[in-house]
Amino acid sequence: xxxxxxxxxxxxxxxxxxxxxxxxxxxxxxxxxxxxxxxxxxxxxxxxxxxxxxxxxxxxxxxxxxxxxxxxxxxxxxxxxxxxxxxxxxxxxxxxxxxxxxxxxxxxxxxxxxx
Amino acid sequence: xxxxxxxxxxxxxxxxxxxxxxxxxxxxxxxxxxxxxxxxxxxxxxxxxxxxxxxxxxxxxxxxxxxxxxxxxxxxxxxxxxxxxxxxxxxxxxxxxxxxxxxxxxxxxxxxxxx
Numbered sequence: 120x121x122x123x124x125x126x127x128x129x130x131x132x133x134x135x136x137x138x139x140x141x142x143x144x145x146x147x148x149x150x151x152x153x154x155x156x157x158x159x160x161x162x163x164x165x166x167x168x169x170x171x172x173x174x175x176x177x178x179x180x181x182x183x184x185x186x187x188x189x190x191x192x193x194x195x196x197x198x199x200x201x202x203x204x205x206x207x208x209x210x211x212x213x214x215x216x217x218x219x220x221x222x223x224x225x226x227x228x229x230x231x232x233x234x
Numbered sequence: 235x236x237x238x239x240x241x242x243x244x245x246x247x248x249x250x251x252x253x254x255x256x257x258x259x260x261x262x263x264x265x266x267x268x269x270x271x272x273x274x275x276x277x278x279x280x281x282x283x284x285x286x287x288x289x290x291x292x293x294x295x296x297x298x299x300x301x302x303x304x305x306x307x308x309x310x311x312x313x314x315x316x317x318x319x320x321x322x323x324x325x326x327x328x329x330x331x332x333x334x335x336x337x338x339x340x341x342x343x344x345x346x347x348x349x
Contacts (some may be wrong), residue, residue, distance in 0.1 A: 162340030
């Protein structure tokens with residue numbers, strides 16, 4: 120039972136254009152969402168997060184949008200750069216705060232930014 | 235800051251042997267550490283949550299006696315795969331967090347191959 124779904128296993132984008140990575144979730148208890156970037160044979164690196172009380176969070180080239188009614192979030196990268204090529208994981212938590220929260224991950228989307 | 239290391243980065247062992255993987259928080263005290271497993275092209279699956287000085291909490295379907303977790307100090311957690319079999323071959327990733335942080339910091343992962 121996949122509670123966090125990333126239905127696109129891969130995405131290819133031209134340098135300078137916008138990359139949009141999508142994520143859907145099924146658990147209504149999730150109240151905190153994160154995006155991680157991962158290179159092969161390395162651990163995930165935190166990119167950006169959003170709390171369920173917001174619908175948008177921006178950090179430089181990265182913006183995350185949250186649509187709670189649709190249980191959908193997306194990560195926008197603009198402009199995309201070749202160095203952004205990696206696997207992007209969407210993750211969700213049902214108990215934000217403190218030090219004891221579990222993350223549920225999607226399967227990831229491989230983003231390739233072509234020069 | 236917030237660096238997490240894992241050792242070894244890769245290990246090959248024979249079926250039936252035990253393998254220990256270390257996870258260390260290098261510049262902060264981690265009250266909670268998580269252990270994940272990732273199969274190729276799959277999501278990171280949480281195996282267990284460990285709090286310093288307490289027994290680990292295992293996710294459903296994860297064998298406690300097979301995957302021994304020890305979190306004896308605020309900077310070190312170990313995962314021991316006992317009597318490893320080829321189906322245990324995977325990428326094992328730990329993460330660490332503390333009440334001061336709103337995120338988990340991931341280690342670089344350990345590639346385990348059981349022959």
